Amino acid sequence: MIIFMQGNKKGFKMSDLNENKDVMNDTQDDSSLIGLRTSDYYFDLPKELIAQDPLEDRAASRLLIMDKESGEIEHHVFREIIDYLNEGDCLVLNNTKVIPARLYGTKEDTGASVEILLLKRLENDTWETLVRPGKKLRIGAKVTFGDGRLKAEIVDVLEDGNRLVKFYYDGIWEEVLDSLGEMPLPPYITHKLKDKNMYQTVYAKYEGSAAAPTAGLHFTSDLLKKIEEKGIDIAYVTLHVGLGTFRPVKVTNVKEHHMHTEWYQVTKEAADKINKAKANGKRVICVGTTSCRTIESAADENGHLEACSDNTSIFIYPGYKFKVMDCLITNFHLPESTLVMLVSALAGREHVLNAYNEAIKERYRFFSFGDACFFTNDMTKH
Secondary structure: OOOOOOEOOOOEOHHHHOOOOOOOOOOOOHHHHOOOEHHHHOOOOOHHHEOOOOOOOHHHOEEEEEEOOOOOEEEEEHHHHHHHOOOOOEEEEEOEEEOOOEEEEEEOOOOOEEEEEEEEEOOOOEEEEEEEOHHHOOOOOEEEEOOOOEEEEEEEEOOOOOEEEEEEEOOOHHHHHHHHOEOOOOOOOOOOOOOHHHHOOOOOOEEEEOOOOHHHHHOOHHHHHHHHHOOOEEEEEEEOOOHHHHOOOOOOEHHHOOOOOEEEEEOHHHHHHHHHHHHOOOOEEEEOHHHHHHHHHHOOOOOOOOOEEEEEOOOOOOOOOOOOOOEEEEEOOOOOOHHHHHHHHHHOHHHHHHHHHHHHHOOOOEOOOOOEEEEEOOOOOO
């Protein structure tokens, strides 16, 4: 997850990142902008509620359930999610796998320490990356990792400052990367994981993400088995999580925010399961914002899905009309983030901020290793 954050006296706030934040015309009618200002998605989050470690029992996390229409709230444990899923529903999960995308190396000519974060794999062992410090890694700069097992050259600097980096190595790329790379944990996680698999979902399959689809971290293999036994279809889609999902909003008007692209794939099996649920009047429930963005990008104007793969830069905020997704299981996200905006498009900004304030009051754990919430249209226990 690529977010460089600072704290303030009140807590965390995405606009702390935005030194050159745009200012709207003071003469504009504020009422017409409600829900379109980044500041409309601010909430005061105490730092101590940012979860630093995952729970050993994934399904033991807390679960806030909210009726997205009425705003009614209930408090549960995550493994009880099965009681609120109905036979015939379709649960959509993102089976991407996080790669150990953070590499620490030295600049060949000076020996200076540098960091390269892999974002997107291109062709011929070339990757789009974030680098630090940028001033030391200009075009032509060469870096070595792990006593020369892996070498790299900066081949281009993109408009947003990202670097294109070509890598040189002997053997199999995945094995080299696994031996030298580290999991790209968010910067608000202050220490390394004892078990890096805790930053993977139990169903992670296809490598390519720079961050985990964290809503899925709450599921165990046993819970997924019980969900299927209850008659709920599980559809696996793939979206490789990159910079776009977590990029801070640097503008005042959310309509002016630009999302980076991420690659996704929907198989025929997944499309058929989702289409079946819609045709039968059942619910499509996404696990995480990445699953949501995948199926909303892939669906046609009637909400129908076919097998496909493509890049998406979809940005969902209030006013968006969902074509496929009915309900959402997700974590608690950062203030003023595109993720809070997406959830607000589904459940309403006031409902969402009320849920977040309730979670803060009840001392829920926030962000990647934190607790979960379920925005649903049916609070009945089955």
